[in-house]
């Protein structure tokens with residue numbers, strides 16, 4: 239299947255509007271406090287389904303099990319016969335309690351965990367928790383880029399001002415800032431108010447939407463069966479504000495997603511992803527997670543869905559009514 243790709247920021251990398259989030263491949267540790275870790279067989283089935291659906295890139299991180307997610311992803315790709323030039327892998331360096339020097343010191347571990355697959359995009363996972371300035375961290379990323387050990391430099395959870403700073407430091411090296419990974423969905427539209435969207439557009443930086451289904455809420459399945467809350471782990475529950483009151487408040491949006499889904503022969507989650515990757519033009523791409531192949535299939539299928547301007551605006555209006 240061929241899907242229209244987009245340029246990642248002002249880099250040479252081309253990616254599909256939908257990638258696959260690999261947090262559930264994360265093994266023991268923090269990732270496992272969001273989602274139950276999938277074994278290799280389950281992960282490989284999900285990666286295969288995503289590829290079959292036209293997805294060409296994958297988001298992982300050092301923090302997802304200290305190499306466990308990166309290794310699980312690349313083991314899957316290798317067993318499926320996928321070459322390093324056929325996909326883009328994005329990973330992240332964890333700044334917590336570290337200096338910028340650890341970016342250079344840990345790149346060997348990242349590349350080892352990727353088992354010969356190139357690290358297309360390396361991201362600073364968050365702007366806080368490190369002992370060095372953002373400028374020093376970005377300079378360390380620029381060094382890796384100049385050494386051709388990474389394909390592009392990105393950041394995550396950065397504010398508009400932090401984005402400007404990272405962009406300016408990289409510009410001094412003639413390197414574009416590729417991306418900023420932030421929470422964005424029909425239930426999280428802060429990027430429109432906090433300057434992140436405008437800044438990204440002005441600087442030519444792609445925004446990678448994490449938790450684009452609001453960790454599953456936008457599928458409507460919790461509205462259908464609130465009892466499913468019981469299986470949701472604490473960090474995820476907090477991230478998405480899972481509660482009976484949230485279900486009541488967001489019900490009109492889910493109804494609208496269902497109406498549009500029925501009109502297009504699609505699912506509510508596909509409509510939510512199509513909105514997110516269209517409403518902001520080419521600026522926003524999304525990395526939905528999946529715990530089953532069916533999820534990956536559905537998410538990839540959103541790339542074929544075209545919503546009209548009137549439908550995009552209608553969803554935006556209903557979303558504005560139900561989000562605080």
Ligand SMILES: NC(=O)c1ccc[n+]([C@@H]2O[C@H](COP(=O)([O-])OP(=O)(O)OC[C@H]3O[C@@H](n4cnc5c(N)ncnc54)[C@H](OP(=O)(O)O)[C@@H]3O)[C@@H](O)[C@H]2O)c1
Pocket residue numbers: 258259260261262273297298363394395419447448449450451452453454455457459507525526527528529530532533534536537
């Ligand atoms: N940079 C950061 O700080 C940061 C933070 C968080 C996440 N991320 C990235 O963002 C990615 C996505 O985030 P996320 O997985 O938390 O949120 P998400 O993509 O909004 O939600 C994924 C979850 O929604 C459910 N789901 C997905 N498709 C479904 C479908 N078609 N039908 C029913 N349920 C469906 C599944 O829940 P069940 O597992 O319960 O079935 C799945 O695990 C992560 O994998 C990671 O790469 C980055």
